[in-house]
Amino acid sequence: MDAEAAKLIGAGIACIGMGGAGVGVGIIFGNFLQGALRNPSEAPKQFGNLIFGFAVTEALGIFSLLIALLLLFAL
Numbered sequence: 001m002d003a004e005a006a007k008l009i010g011a012g013i014a015c016i017g018m019g020g021a022g023v024g025v026g027i028i029f030g031n032f033l034q035g036a037l038r039n040p041s042e043a044p045k046q047f048g049n050l051i052f053g054f055a056v057t058e059a060l061g062i063f064s065l066l067i068a069l070l071l072l073f074a075l
Contacts, residue, residue, distance in 0.1 A: 007071050014068040021061025028053045 032050045036043035 017064025024057040
């Protein structure tokens with residue numbers, strides 16, 4: 001296998017993590033909304049946990065993008 005082809009395949013596989021981050025964010029916000037609709041008085045107390053979960057999930061997606069870009073453009 002050519003080294004250039006291996007770089008492209010590896011970058012494509014690394015991009016799967018960005019899709020996983022999108023699914024994770026959707027699940028986090030969906031579950032928060034479901035819980036907030038069931039018990040509206042507790043929703044403000046859980047907002048900090050929501051933002052923390054969002055940040056961690058998005059960070060993993062950004063890390064996978066970074067790996068893909070490193071595979072494509074690093075020497």
